[in-house]
Every structure is written in structure tokens, then in C-alpha cells.
Amino acid sequence: MLRFLTGIFMLCCIWMSAGAQQLAFNIYTPADGLIDARVQKIFQDSRGILYFLTRDGFCSFDGQRFQNFTQYQNQPLSIVNDIIEEKNGLLLISAFSGMYWLQDNQLQKDTSIFKELKEPGSILPAGPGEWVLLSNTGTFLYSQGKLTPLYTTTAKGLKEPLQFDKAFCYGPSLIGTSLSGTNKDYQLVLYNRLLQKITDTLRSDQPFDMATYNNRLFIKINTQWKQADLAVLNKGQLLLNLMPVTSRRPVENFFIDKQDNYWLFDKDNAVYRVSASSGKLNSYTSSNGLPASVSGIFQDAENNYWFIVNGKGVYKLVQSRIEALQWPGNKPAGIILNMHQSADGTISLREGDTIRTVKQRQFTERIIKVKPGALQTFTWNNKWRVLYNDGQLTTENSTPIRFARFAEGSKQISGHISYDREGRLLTAGDFFAVFAKDTLTTSIPLPYFTDRVIADDNNNYWCFARNGEIMMYTLSGNKLVQKVRYTDNTYSTRYAIHWNKDTFCIGTRNSGVVFVKANSTGYQKLNTINTNDGLSNNFISGLLKINHHELLIATVAGLDQVYFAVDTTVEQLFSRTGLFTGVRTMAQKNDSTVIALADNGEPYLVHLNTDNSNAATPSFFFNRISVNGITIDTSVQQSFNYNQNNFRFAVSAPSFIDEKNIRFILSVNGESKNAAHDSRSGDFELSNLAPGNYTIRITALLPGYNSENKTITYYFHIKKPFWKTAGFIVSLFALAALLIYGIFRNILRKKLERQKIELEKQEAIARERTRIATDMHDDLGAGISTIKYLSQSAPFISAGVQKENNLKIAAQADDLVDKMNDIIWAMNEKNDTLDNLVFYTKAWVANYAEQHNLDATVNIPATVPSTIIRGEKRQHIFLCIKEAVHNIIKHAGATRMWLDIEWKENKLHITIKDNGRGFDGKKASSGNGLANMQKRIQAVNGLLKIESKEGTVLFLTIPV
Numbered sequence: 001m002l003r004f005l006t007g008i009f010m011l012c013c014i015w016m017s018a019g020a021q022q023l024a025f026n027i028y029t030p031a032d033g034l035i036d037a038r039v040q041k042i043f044q045d046s047r048g049i050l051y052f053l054t055r056d057g058f059c060s061f062d063g064q065r066f067q068n069f070t071q072y073q074n075q076p077l078s079i080v081n082d083i084i085e086e087k088n089g090l091l092l093i094s095a096f097s098g099m100y101w102l103q104d105n106q107l108q109k110d111t112s113i114f115k116e117l118k119e120p121g122s123i124l125p126a127g128p129g130e131w132v133l134l135s136n137t138g139t140f141l142y143s144q145g146k147l148t149p150l151y152t153t154t155a156k157g158l159k160e161p162l163q164f165d166k167a168f169c170y171g172p173s174l175i176g177t178s179l180s181g182t183n184k185d186y187q188l189v190l191y192n193r194l195l196q197k198i199t200d201t202l203r204s205d206q207p208f209d210m211a212t213y214n215n216r217l218f219i220k221i222n223t224q225w226k227q228a229d230l231a232v233l234n235k236g237q238l239l240l241n242l243m244p245v246t247s248r249r250p251v252e253n254f255f256i257d258k259q260d261n262y263w264l265f266d267k268d269n270a271v272y273r274v275s276a277s278s279g280k281l282n283s284y285t286s287s288n289g290l291p292a293s294v295s296g297i298f299q300d301a302e303n304n305y306w307f308i309v310n311g312k313g314v315y316k317l318v319q320s321r322i323e324a325l326q327w328p329g330n331k332p333a334g335i336i337l338n339m340h341q342s343a344d345g346t347i348s349l350r351e352g353d354t355i356r357t358v359k360q361r362q363f364t365e366r367i368i369k370v371k372p373g374a375l376q377t378f379t380w381n382n383k384w385r386v387l388y389n390d391g392q393l394t395t396e397n398s399t400p401i402r403f404a405r406f407a408e409g410s411k412q413i414s415g416h417i418s419y420d421r422e423g424r425l426l427t428a429g430d431f432f433a434v435f436a437k438d439t440l441t442t443s444i445p446l447p448y449f450t451d452r453v454i455a456d457d458n459n460n461y462w463c464f465a466r467n468g469e470i471m472m473y474t475l476s477g478n479k480l481v482q483k484v485r486y487t488d489n490t491y492s493t494r495y496a497i498h499w500n501k502d503t504f505c506i507g508t509r510n511s512g513v514v515f516v517k518a519n520s521t522g523y524q525k526l527n528t529i530n531t532n533d534g535l536s537n538n539f540i541s542g543l544l545k546i547n548h549h550e551l552l553i554a555t556v557a558g559l560d561q562v563y564f565a566v567d568t569t570v571e572q573l574f575s576r577t578g579l580f581t582g583v584r585t586m587a588q589k590n591d592s593t594v595i596a597l598a599d600n601g602e603p604y605l606v607h608l609n610t611d612n613s614n615a616a617t618p619s620f621f622f623n624r625i626s627v628n629g630i631t632i633d634t635s636v637q638q639s640f641n642y643n644q645n646n647f648r649f650a651v652s653a654p655s656f657i658d659e660k661n662i663r664f665i666l667s668v669n670g671e672s673k674n675a676a677h678d679s680r681s682g683d684f685e686l687s688n689l690a691p692g693n694y695t696i697r698i699t700a701l702l703p704g705y706n707s708e709n710k711t712i713t714y715y716f717h718i719k720k721p722f723w724k725t726a727g728f729i730v731s732l733f734a735l736a737a738l739l740i741y742g743i744f745r746n747i748l749r750k751k752l753e754r755q756k757i758e759l760e761k762q763e764a765i766a767r768e769r770t771r772i773a774t775d776m777h778d779d780l781g782a783g784i785s786t787i788k789y790l791s792q793s794a795p796f797i798s799a800g801v802q803k804e805n806n807l808k809i810a811a812q813a814d815d816l817v818d819k820m821n822d823i824i825w826a827m828n829e830k831n832d833t834l835d836n837l838v839f840y841t842k843a844w845v846a847n848y849a850e851q852h853n854l855d856a857t858v859n860i861p862a863t864v865p866s867t868i869i870r871g872e873k874r875q876h877i878f879l880c881i882k883e884a885v886h887n888i889i890k891h892a893g894a895t896r897m898w899l900d901i902e903w904k905e906n907k908l909h910i911t912i913k914d915n916g917r918g919f920d921g922k923k924a925s926s927g928n929g930l931a932n933m934q935k936r937i938q939a940v941n942g943l944l945k946i947e948s949k950e951g952t953v954l955f956l957t958i959p960v
Helices: 002-012 728-793 799-829 834-851 869-892 928-939
Strands: 026-027 041-045 051-054 057-061 067-070 080-087 090-093 100-101 104-111 119-129 130-135 139-141 146-149 151-153 159-160 166-170 174-180 185-192 196-202 209-213 216-221 225-228 241-242 253-256 262-265 272-275 281-284 294-299 305-309 314-319 320-323 340-341 349-350 354-359 362-367 374-380 383-388 393-395 425-427 432-436 440-447 451-453 461-465 469-476 479-489 495-499 503-510 513-519 524-531 538-549 550-555 558-564 568-572 581-586 595-598 602-609 621-627 638-641 648-650 662-671 674-679 682-684 692-701 709-718 854-859 896-904 907-914 943-947 951-959
Touching: 026 067, 041 080, 041 294, 041 314, 057 090, 090 119, 119 568, 130 166, 159 728, 166 209, 166 320, 166 550, 174 209, 196 216, 209 253, 253 294, 272 692, 340 374, 349 374, 349 595, 383 728, 425 451, 425 581, 432 461, 440 469, 451 495, 461 495, 461 503, 479 896, 495 538, 503 538, 503 602, 550 581, 550 595, 550 951, 558 581, 621 709, 648 692, 662 682, 674 682, 728 799, 799 869, 834 854, 834 869, 869 907, 869 928, 869 951, 928 943
Parallel strands: 080 119, 638 709, 854 896
Antiparallel strands: 026 314, 041 051, 051 057, 057 067, 080 090, 090 100, 100 104, 119 130, 130 139, 139 146, 151 159, 166 174, 174 185, 185 196, 209 216, 216 225, 225 241, 253 262, 262 272, 272 281, 294 305, 305 314, 320 602, 340 349, 349 354, 354 362, 374 383, 383 393, 425 432, 432 440, 451 461, 461 469, 469 479, 495 503, 503 513, 513 524, 538 550, 550 558, 558 568, 581 595, 595 602, 621 648, 648 682, 662 674, 662 692, 692 709, 896 907, 907 951, 943 951
């Protein structure tokens, strides 16, 4: 450590001479969604979401979307000073306008706990579940949902509110800065929270500043940063020591990251990073892309560095796995003319006449003079060889190897050399040649130019020509024999490698990478990777298989790394770090690094894996799920009605290594829908889902994490419409059955009713006929018999008696006519109405009473309804009245009678009264007249009541 600190001092003395390398930064401004370019602080919660606090509110950023908070209930938040996470997902925010809680993207102002705070400032961690809050009204301790003001006791024993501008908590100690009096007497105060008293004070005519990193406290006093001795601090004293990093240039500000690297800000806000492990100095200034107005640095959980630039937003330093290749001794590599990896893994790089080789991380150098036209310089069978563009193979001394020239007619040869399973050298171009032990074994012309010959596991030679011809050869003796030949004109091959068994990986000119399956029995295209999947370009210049699930692809636009896991993930290694150049060829140095040769000859060292051993693994969660536009609880499985079938899923994967190239794959498994969707925004919409059970799986493919993908799942159920449920269908069938039963029963009932009515009608007709016959027999038969008798006796009686008989015959005939009229009236259906009954009865009573010199008064209603009343019932009522009138005339000896007919409540009320002598009910009951009346009234369901005192009164009540 001492050696490291000493080295830093020397390094800091030469800041101005530190080399500047152009770096790649991602810039975030209001144009990208940032709420305000005046960022004051950056915070990251336990889920990995970043929060940018500005002078105009704050915003959250999960890598996929910004969510801005500028006001609450139409009131501006204004300056946001600090933010802490009280517990998982619950954030406490300090703003000029008050204290706020944020959970699940919902902002709520606290007007109860923190009502005493005015213009709150910093929130300082003071222990488990405890925080110290600074405000313009004092300093407060927040613990377990309670706010307690902190006081200090003066020399006179008075309590005064504790007031700090900046502060730091360490155990029971609170170190703060304040301005005392009006003479610019700046104070650094050590306060004991348990004793509620100030234990030590430092004063200065310059403002103090404070910074805390990795549980260390640094104080700026008189423009110089010093480190506080925490051991002495616990004893109630302030002791400031020199910082480990010192220099002759003043350090305006600084930052210490989690790896203990120091980031130093000079007076011009240029930033210099001093490595904790090597002492190496890197500069971050305007010369390499960072503006000269950096006010702070934040390191997130993935070890990304975020630079807060005054008034210009935030700059994120892109993590690069690419660095310029250097020779031992930190000597920069020059322009490499060609590079080749031999069968034994040795990498040869020719820089001018100097050949450098790399094998097992060991560099060696050798001077080899070559003639013009050299394509490759390489080692083969532990000897240096040079391949020229005319097909000649020479030693390192330019001595041609015997029988090494191609056959006549060869025009072009490819610079891509390969080897078979037995170490033979294979060259391609217009001719395919096989070399063994520095001797040309055989060569054969090819139908079209072929860039590279591939040997499979069985030592079959495959040639993928640029015109789409595919040939497979075997070596029989010293001759090449063609075994199969296929044609695929959908792509033009530029580079090919053997993947496994009978599968080949083809780099094309304009179709990206194509995987094919080829053997002696057939040919099949499997799948394709192109710019739609994230490739930097579809013109492929080289391929390098790292393992069964990783592939490096060189294109004319850069270098891409492909991972095969749940889905194909492409990471553009060059472009994302600001390096825009094509790659000619690649060679694998070891398991973790590859050398890539750019088009301009510059070699780059590519680290296959990101060193994030101490970085947190990004979380992946549902940010929001809404159904028909209403947000729902994402933590529980839910069931929805049939019309709640429009879903929107927003997911968050807070990874900031390369957030713009994170891919999300949604798979939907349901009873009526199975689909997959791909997105880079993290937002998915599913509309008009049919009823059933659904499983939503979303996978995040995170650049920088190789094949480590994350998947989250959400289950839900959409109910069927009630008219499609089993209960409803059963009920519907039951209802239909009941309805059918009811209809048939009603039809049958009506049929039976019709039959009954018909039967009753027939019975009524029969009864009516019987009644008529009876009436005719009873009423007319006796009268006719009397007339017959009187007529037959005429010849045998005297004239005087005959005269009397004639009168009797005439009277009997009149009586028969009346009775016949009554019978005819009762038989006529036209008279089957109540009004006809009433009017007929009135007329008959008036006429009959007049014939017998009886004074009759008949009262009927002013209006009588035309209610139907059948003949038999009508006749029973009429004959009852007729019988009553006969009795009055025949037996009562009355001179006056009254008949009152009333109609109310669907009943006919008839009152018959006379002024006669009355009668004895017991004696009268044996007569036929009253008995017949009683029977008739009972036949029509009526009531008959008789009162006889001074005259007789009959009360008839008949329902109609």
C-alpha cells in the first residue's frame, strides 16, 4: 500500500503528460428523456433502478424508460436534494417543497411525520433503520416512523436546535459544517447524539466541504482535502490526516470507487483516475470525449461510471472489452500486414519484416524478409513458411519448397489457410491444394473461387464457393475425389467454419451468417443471423467459434459476439465502444482473449468475458401490468372477466452495461393463443385475449452477461362469459326444457279447456233444453191441459157456465203467452247481457203491477254495464223476481211495492219490498214458492235474505 501511495504522488505530478485516448460515452440529456440537464445527484435502489435528482424534480431510469416527476398535485417539486430507500421499494425523497414517499412509481407527499421540516436537505444514514435529516428548521433524527429534533446544550445549560449545512454520521457521532455569526466564521462541529452536546469544533475562514466513500470521511479545509481519523472521532475529537493521494496541483474534488480507485478533479474539472492495483493513471478530459465541467461521479451496481456534467446532463463511460494490442513492455503494436493462427494454436503477426508470435501467452519475435506478394507468414510443422499470391510456398529464407507450385492455370489464391485433422495444409482459391510435409500432395481446379476449405470430423473436405456451389472431396491415395455436390444460390460465401458433426457456419457477402447441415445424403439450410438480429453488417469477413454457445463474427463494420441460449443474442463489441472499423481476421489467444485485426491493420485485444466479479447481478421484474388501462397487482395471480382481455406488460431489467441493446422475448402460452414477441423497449401489448388460462414468460437477454438470461413469469385466467359457462348452459337447457314443457302443457291445457268448454257448452245446451222442456211442461203444459179440459167440457155445460169457462180459457191463454215470451226471452242469446236483464225486468214488473192495480216503484242504475250473463243464470234471476212479485200480488195484499237494482263490486244487489201484511217464515217455508226461489239463487251462487214485519223485504245478492 505504501508503494502504491508513493507511486500515486509521482503520477499526479505528471498529469498534464498523461496520454489522451478517445473514449466512448453514452450521453443522457432531456432529449433522451432526462427530466433536467442540471443533475445534482444519482441514486440506485435495491432493484437497480437509477434516480437522477435535478433542480426541476427527479426521474427514474430502468434502462428501458425514463419516468419523470416534476410536480405533486399541480405543485412543483422544485429542487430535489436527496433520496434514500427505507425498505425494499419504498423511497424517501427530500425536495425543497417537502418530503415525499415513492413506491411502485406512485408519489405521495408526507404531511404528518415530516410536517416540522421546512425546505429539507440531505438524508444521512445513521444506523440500521435510522437517518438524520437536515433542513432549514434544524437537524432531525428519523427512526421507526418518528421524527425527533436534535438539540445541543449551551454553556448556560440552554437547549438550541442543531443546524448543519452538510453532515456525516458515524456511530453516535455527527460531523457537520455550519456558518457561525456574520464574520464568515466557518465551523466543523463534532456532535454526540447520545449526549446531545458538541464535543469538538474546528474553525476556518474558508468553507468546509465533506465527502464520504467506502465508510471513510474526508474533510476539505483551507482548499485541501484531508481524511478524518475515525478512531479518534469515537473519542470525541476531530483529527484530520493527509489523504493518501497528494499532488502539487490542487484537487478540487474527488471520488473513490468500490475498487478503491481514486478519481481526482482538478481546478478545471478534468478527471484523472489512479488505479488502486497498478497505480496507472488515466485521464478523462475534453480531449477524449468528456466535457471539462464534471461535478461528480457515480458508480452503479454493475461498475458503470456516470459523470455528472454541470448543465449538460449525465455521461456514462461505456464498459469496453476492447483495447489496443501492446507488445511486452507496454509497447504499442504497429500496423499488422497479415495474421494467421497455425494448427498448433500459434498466432503469427507480421509487422513489416518483424514476425511476432503468441503461444500460451508468450510473445516471441523473429525477423523474416519476404518478397512482394506475400499472403501469409506462418509456422507449420515447427518451421516458418511464407505463402505467396502465385501459389508458391517458401521457407523463411525465401527458398521455394519442392513441388509446391500449383498446377498450370491457377490465377487466384485465397489468403485463408486451413488444416485437416492430420495436420495437412489446405489452400483455396481457383484451385484446391493439399500439402503434406512441405510437399504438394494434390491439387484440383474448383468450379468457382472458394475462400476457405473446411475439414470435418471425418477429414472430408468441404468447399463453399462464392457462386453457391457446395462440393465435398475426399483424399484417396494422392488424389482428391468429389463425393457430393449441392447448389444454394440464396447466399454468397465469404468465410466458412465447421461447427459440429455435419453442421457448418457460413459467413456470406450480404445475408449475414447461415447455418447449414450437409453430408453425403443431403443438404439443409438451418437458420440465419443477420442485421435484424443485431449484427453490425451482413457482409461477413471472418468467423471464430469460441465454444458451443459463443461465436465471434467479423464484419466489414465491426466485431460482434453472438450467444446461443434461449435465443440468439448479438453484442456489437466495436460499435458500442465507439470503434467503427471493419475486421479482416481473428485469432484466439487463449480462453479469455482474442486478437482481432482491423481493416487498417491495427490489432485489438478482445476480452471475451466482462470482469464483473464484484458487480451485482441485474434484477428483472414487472414494472407495470395494466388490464384495460387499469394497473393491477403484479405479485399475485389474478382472474379476470371475459371483457378484461386487453393487457399491457412493461418489464424492467436495470442493466446499464449496454441497455440500448437489451432484448426482451415474450412467449404467450394459453388455451387459445400461443405466440412469441420480440422487443427492445420492454413493453408488450396483448389484445382481445380469449377466455382461458395463460402463462406469460418474458426473457431478458442482457449484453455483457454472456449466456446468462433472466426469465419472469406471470399467470392469469380469463373467465368465460356467463352465457358460455357450464352452469349457464345447463340452466339454459333446463329452462328450455321447462319452457317446452310449459308450452306443451299450456297447449294441452288449452286443448282440455276447449274440450271442457265445449263439453260444458254441450252440457249447458242439454241443460237448457231440459230446462226449456221442463218449463214448457211445467208452465205451458198445465195451462194447455186446462184449456183442453175447459174446451172439451163446452158441449156438456150450460151457456152461463160456458161463458165463465171462456173467460178462464182467455185468461189461461194470456198466461201461456206471457210464459212463452219469458221462455223465448231466456233462450235468445242476444239478451245475454246484464243491461238487457235489468231493462227487461223493469218493463215486466211495471207492466205486471199495472195489470193487477199495484203501485210499483222500480229504481235501476243510471248506467248498467253490458256484462255477459248467460241465459240460464239470467232466467233464474228473472224468475226469482217474478216469483216475488206474484207472491206480493197473490198473498201479501199489498197496494204498493218497490224494486231497487244496484250494481257494485261486480255484484248485482236486488231489493224487493211491499207494504203488505207480511207472513210467518216458519209457515211460509213449507210452500213451493220460497223454496223455488232459494234453489234458483243457490244455482247462481247468490244469497237470499227475507225480512217480514210490516210488509216483506227480500234481499238478493248475485255475483256476475
